[in-house]
Amino acid sequence: MGSKVKKIDYKAISKTLVAVIIVVVIVIAIGGIYAYLSSQHSSTPMPTTSSTSTSVTSTTTTSSVLNTSNPQALMQLVGLSTAPSTPVTITVWNSYSTSENQAFNETLAQFEQAFPWIHVQVTYGVGVGTSQFETAAKAGQAPIVYRDTSDSGGALFAAGLVLNLSQYLPQSVTSLYVPTAIKDWELNSSLYGLPDNVNYIVMFYNKKFVPYPPNTTEQLVQIAESVNKTYHVWGIAYGAGDEYGYRFAAWFAGFEGQIFATNNGKVVPSLNSTAMVNALNFWYNLTYNLKVNYLAPSTGAGGAEGQLFVANQTAIIFDGPWDLNAYLQALGPNLGAAPLPLVSQTGLRAAPFIGSTGFLIASPQASGATQLQIKAALIFVLYFTNYQADLRLWEVAHDIPANLQAYNEALSQLKEGMLKPTYLNQIMEGILEQAQYGQQFPNIPQMAYYWNSFHQYASEFFANKINSTQAVQGMEQAFIQALVQNGLMSALIPLPILPPFQYVLALISVILTPMVVVISPKKRW
Amino acid sequence: MKKEKLFSLFYILPIVIMILFLFVFPLLYSVYISFTNLSLLHFLTYSYVGLRNYLIIFQYGYFLELLKNTLIWTIGSLLTMMTLGFVLALILNQTDLKGRSIFYAILILPWAFPGFISILIWQGLWVDPYGMMNRLVLPLLHLPRVNSLTSTTDAWIELIATNDWLSFPYFMTVFYSALQSIPRELYDIADLDGANAFTKFFTITLPSLKRTIAFVFITSFVFTWNNFYPIYVLTGGGPGISTETFIVYAYQEAFSYNNFALAAAWSIISTIFVIVLGIIVIKYTRILDSFT
């Protein structure tokens, strides 16, 4: 009885197995053949885009200063002489915080009064740099207007998902904005968005422990040590092992490093330098030797760094003005803000990325927008980055304005000490001072591959698994590999190619195991 | 006979159609784009590149590391969760235990409570040295502190301990109900024969649970292999990529690097692995035999 049952068992099982293998092979074959047959694939047909651009440039040459608050001027700017008879709806994805939304809604009310023929459908609570935009774009369902950061917007623009504003607006539009801000939104001399704020990190300090902010890194270390000794709180809380390189780039620049270099006209990474080694060692020293820096696992007001700061458990953190409200509420007059210090070794200031958030318009392929909707969207983005809108953001949410007029107004308000409460003036002055010592936030597509490469090796370095030289080399290599894999760099630079052993191992484990399983005799458990 | 076979197809049709749309379609789509170069740079027009993505996966060195990590994560989690659930089920199954329902109700809570906040709470609990685990609980048990930023072993401890908390109630429930369905008579007969506890366990309890253990093992194996959130939230795959599994890496490839084709290729490779391992277990334990 035993052997007969075994035989039937075996046949039945192997039939199933064979069936499964056949199905898998068919699936792969279908996928592969389909991909092969449609070798050049375009997802949606391209509508004509640039037909109306020529009419724009003629009208505004007389007025040298554009007035983006005047409805008539705005309509002329996009080539409309009168308001159209049928109303048009535009979809906007709003990524403002709750406090910023107060300003946004006021501006929205004004906008709807000025342009009754434009209905705005706002989706609140969207994040910046979200993949949801890309997914929606692929399905042709992207919103017409999206508020995003300049680097994420740059990647979307390079992908063809964002409208090239240079084709629709005159060059003079750029003069309305702070130069550093508008430069963030230019890629290959095409403008792809309009900024509504400028953002970068600054050094926040607690005046209870730190009477005057450090100007140099030597002073920083001294202050941190004395705070640690006297008050038994952390001098600094900076999670360098957790971050993705956004803040560390400031220190990298301070030690004379550059993320990118141009080699024969090509953009190549240059993380592999003594500057990075020195910057890493500096922070390693503060964390493990002097023990004045807390390697926090999370940043921001909601993270470990911010929580320690508001609980008076650390004297200095590095964060941006977007978290200002949380710190103001907690520390009140004890809050101070100052630019990042100067690196004593090199004499250069630690220069954070000067980035910018702003409005971009999705290309018609991504959103399915009509020409009229595009014009309405152009009016929208111009209006919401104009003087009043930006000034509102400054006054309500303390966003650093990107609109030049608003920026100057903000500066004069600070000089006259007009902000309430009074200690806020000095804080904002400290924050604005940093703008002079920043570096441009690269918005080229290559930038997207910096973050993970930095994070992987920096986290290993701060975990004491590798030394700084290995970390720096690793970062550079990972960066280059990512660029090569994604087609942004040709593989001329030799890359570590693994021995064929890996191939064979993978092949065995993936394909031959089922066969081994089929052939092996049945075992009773 | 044939008519009945056709008629019975109607009953199966709904689930088959749903599976075609909701599982087979994404699978085919992923296979399809893994043979192209779909990424943010080739978003609206992309082209066929053959096996290039697969070559990249095997060529650039992370494959074995990720495989090792995924195995550690899956097998480590499963062994601990199943043991914990099994032991608890045995304890709850004792006839002379008082307050069983109360204990059962409390122990089932981690599974019942929304995981999205539980994982965040655990993230806060593990912060070194401020979170409650490092500040209170571990010192109380005379265990060393756990810092997932500085040590890979610590990171794994953190991940597996949290995963245990999240899922042990499921195993406890399944094993408990399986234990409950073993007829008392078998134990009584064994008692009459003078068997001690160990003998009873190994000759009655375990064999009766074979099928349950196997079924639960294979479903949880797949679930844990593809489980993304705990690792992503707690350690982000760090330090370095030492706790990163296939699925977390594929996600990062898709949404940080915007290289959807490569991410799809990683997902396919991961799925092939889990299918192969799944087939081995199914065949070894003959679970689906009840279908013939």
Added chain:
Amino acid sequence: MMQIKKYRLFKILRLVISYAVLIIMAAFSIFPLYYVFVTSFSNAPNLISLAVSDLLPKHIYFTAYEYLFTTNLYGGSFPLWIRNSLILAGSTAIISVLLALITGYALSRLNVPAKKILATFIYIVTFFPYTASAVPLYLLFAKFHLLNYIGLILAYTPGTSIFAAFIAKLSIDSIPASYEEIAMIDGLSRFGAFLRIVMRLALPVVALTALLGFSGTYLDFALAYSFLLPNVKEWTATIGLYYMAGLLNQASAPAYNIFAAGAVIMGIPLMALFIVSQRMMTRAYSNLAGVKQ
């Protein structure tokens, strides 16, 4: 005499160890949930309490709960979102149950061609990771204009149904076929027999499937977010909660006390459901064991 004493000693030892393990595990289970509770009643928006004394709160603040119930987001509000979640999860539960029972019945009773291959195929195809299928599903449903509740229900159902169908099959297997044959002799059609008898006797499986289908939909964020983002009035409670706690938008500082309050509001009914259906779940899983090999 000694034998009895030894037996009693052993029994006491066994019980003491059992209770000790149970108490430790109960503490382990409750501790993080206690934390959620305490955080929801505080006015500090953070998760890492920096003093052990914070474990016993000195003041109870209802600010988080107030915020959740009173804030209005241009037509959407937390109570509305909870209502949406309940409707969505309830519908998914009902349809999952129907689908699981029909499929389980077919796999058990009916002579489906190539049953084993079909079962294996159904089982294996679910091994593909959920996170990798989110984007293709979005694209598919966008094409059919199903980026709404109907689409979501269709997307959530098979996940639970497949697992439940297997359990349903095992459960129906244990009901002898003669029950239906008797019913059919009495004049009921095949389908009538199915409804009348099987659903009544397979109640534990129904409860289990409903529970799993409900909780899976109730707690899902990723798919609901990508489908429902543009319509704030249609958001589910999970999306709404993430938004109100400031977790959707990097610009806002996360307010974990609000997140905790929302989780408590969402979690308590769910926990109650789980506890109440303990017995059903136990019986449902019993079929897995079965005594015959």
